[in-house]
Amino acid sequence: MNYRWKIALLALLGFSTAACCSTKKTSKGKDKSTDNIEVEGIDNRVMLMYGVPMPDGSFPRPMPEEQPEIIRPGVPFPDGRVAIEMTEERAAEVMDKIKDEAKAEVVKEVDGVPFPDGRVAIVMTEERAAEIMELIKAEDAAKAAAEQE
Amino acid sequence: MKGKHIGLRKRIGLKLFKSLYDDVVERHELRTLFWECTLRCNLRCRHCGSDCRTDVEERDMPLEDFLHVLDQEVTPHVDPARVLLIFSGGEVLVRSDLEEAGLEVTRRGYTWGMVTNGMALTRERLVRLVDAGLRTISVSFDGFAEEHNYIRQSALSFERARAAIGYIRQYEGLTYDVITCVTPAMVDRLEEWKEFLIGEGITHWRIFSIFPAGRAKRDDTLHLDAEQFRSLMEFIRRTRKEGRITLNYACEGFLGGYEAEVRDHFYMCNAGVSVASIRVNGDISGCTSVRGNYTQGNIYRDSFWDVWQNRFTPFRNREWARKSECAECKVWEFCRGGGMHLRDDDGELMYCHYNMLK
Numbered sequence: 001m002n003y004r005w006k007i008a009l010l011a012l013l014g015f016s017t018a019a020c021c022s023t024k025k026t027s028k029g030k031d032k033s034t035d036n037i038e039v040e041g042i043d044n045r046v047m048l049m050y051g052v053p054m055p056d057g058s059f060p061r062p063m064p065e066e067q068p069e070i071i072r073p074g075v076p077f078p079d080g081r082v083a084i085e086m087t088e089e090r091a092a093e094v095m096d097k098i099k100d101e102a103k104a105e106v107v108k109e110v111d112g113v114p115f116p117d118g119r120v121a122i123v124m125t126e127e128r129a130a131e132i133m134e135l136i137k138a139e140d141a142a143k144a145a146a147e148q149e
Numbered sequence: 150m151k152g153k154h155i156g157l158r159k160r161i162g163l164k165l166f167k168s169l170y171d172d173v174v175e176r177h178e179l180r181t182l183f184w185e186c187t188l189r190c191n192l193r194c195r196h197c198g199s200d201c202r203t204d205v206e207e208r209d210m211p212l213e214d215f216l217h218v219l220d221q222e223v224t225p226h227v228d229p230a231r232v233l234l235i236f237s238g239g240e241v242l243v244r245s246d247l248e249e250a251g252l253e254v255t256r257r258g259y260t261w262g263m264v265t266n267g268m269a270l271t272r273e274r275l276v277r278l279v280d281a282g283l284r285t286i287s288v289s290f291d292g293f294a295e296e297h298n299y300i301r302q303s304a305l306s307f308e309r310a311r312a313a314i315g316y317i318r319q320y321e322g323l324t325y326d327v328i329t330c331v332t333p334a335m336v337d338r339l340e341e342w343k344e345f346l347i348g349e350g351i352t353h354w355r356i357f358s359i360f361p362a363g364r365a366k367r368d369d370t371l372h373l374d375a376e377q378f379r380s381l382m383e384f385i386r387r388t389r390k391e392g393r394i395t396l397n398y399a400c401e402g403f404l405g406g407y408e409a410e411v412r413d414h415f416y417m418c419n420a421g422v423s424v425a426s427i428r429v430n431g432d433i434s435g436c437t438s439v440r441g442n443y444t445q446g447n448i449y450r451d452s453f454w455d456v457w458q459n460r461f462t463p464f465r466n467r468e469w470a471r472k473s474e475c476a477e478c479k480v481w482e483f484c485r486g487g488g489m490h491l492r493d494d495d496g497e498l499m500y501c502h503y504n505m506l507k
Contacts (some may be wrong), residue, residue: 003172006169009161009165010162010166013158013161014158014162015409015415052235052262052263052285052286052287052324053287053324053353054233054324091256094252094280095249098248101277132268132303132305135303135304136193136302136303139302139303139304
């Protein structure tokens with residue numbers, strides 16, 4: 001039994017997503033040529049223990065026997081938009097921006113970052129991070145002392 | 150309530166899936182590559198599988214070493230668009246050159262993502278990371294302040310993680326999920342926690358439970374008993390039926406009657422099959438959750454691609470694991486001894502999810 005039959009059978013049994021497959025549907029557009037059969041991705045997450053979800057909403061799966069040629073003008077966003085193609089110039093530009101921002105952040109006043117609900121949290125600066133580390137160490141020391149007692 | 154019992158329809162589905170999975174193993178196409186770029190961490194979580202610390206002796210892997218492997222050993226053999234790179238740690242945000250790393254792999258055509266505890270994620274840093282090609286991110290969020298801060302051992306971690314998720318959620322187009330490590334203290338509060346997450350606007354959620362490795366091995370307050378585990382499975386199943394938030398259980402082990410009902414797919418362990426990792430010291434292994442001694446090579450000594458193609462036998466042929474409690478198990482053909490991360494250095498199974506479903 002080949003790959004497609006197995007997928008079809010799994011789909012018949014109600015396990016189309018469980019089979020790690022993607023389903024095919026015919027485009028409802030005006031042009032009904034066979035070119036318009038498209039693969040519809042299923043919004044599945046990667047279930048790796050400490051992994052991240054695949055940007056296209058899929059997860060590692062058996063690949064179809066005939067793999068489509070990939071046209072990759074830029075880095076695709078999960079919603080189908082395409083980011084600006086990363087050229088040498090663009091990379092240099094972004095790196096400059098990152099360096100400038102990093103420099104600016106050093107002197108930037110800590111004014112808080114709003115939560116979605118409107119409250120304000122303290123911005124995580126290098127100094128604040130160091131403070132947190134000190135707090136954690138102090139907590140640990142206190143705990144160790146308590147355990148010794 | 151479901152349990153170990155597998156109905157006929159599911160059994161046929163599992164048989165079909167098994168043969169599909171055999172093909173995947175046979176082809177072992179690299180789809181996910183973890184880069185454990187640091188073992189440094191700004192927290193010291195009770196359940197940490199990496200046993201990472203704030204001041205580790207193991208230095209971070211230099212970016213150029215990773216890029217060298219990528220350029221010489223990976224890119225020539227794969228289509229970068231089909232391989233997801235995951236930066237993991239330790240806590241990846243402690244690396245100040247993370248943006249540079251992201252930019253470099255993006256220029257090579259890879260998509261990358263990262264796992265974080267959110268402590269050091271500011272809105273500005275997130276913008277820079279997305280500019281550098283970040284497309285997917287997972288944040289640990291283990292419960293309400295009391296439970297989360299207990300596990301993370303920091304009074305600030307809940308609010309920091311919450312803020313980080315807030316920034317991420319508002320970033321249109323960035324794929325994300327939040328990961329909850331369910332401990333006994335959270336089992337009875339899962340409904341409440343679900344409502345909180347939905348209220349925060351979170352749409353994708355992943356749950357895992359503790360297995361006895363790393364620091365968690367020594368901490369009994371983290372382990373679910375059989376009844377709690379079953380209750381967790383029922384909760385996930387119920388929540389998925391509701392459809393208000395997308396919820397999945399992680400790839401931990403075979404779940405009998407719950408297969409395909411608490412995850413979008415049947416159980417499979419992709420470590421060493423489609424998932425590889427490069428550890429901070431250069432070791433080559435399956436996924437980073439595998440802490441046992443299953444290292445297959447080292448980038449400073451071996452060719453990564455040669456290792457990926459020609460070694461990894463213990464990952465791809467699990468017959469060696471058919472011993473002890475697995476020897477006579479009737480679901481072996483579907484489970485194959487559970488996830489590689491559940492095996493200790495001697496190859497013994499540390500935890501059986503199927504047997505928890507009494």
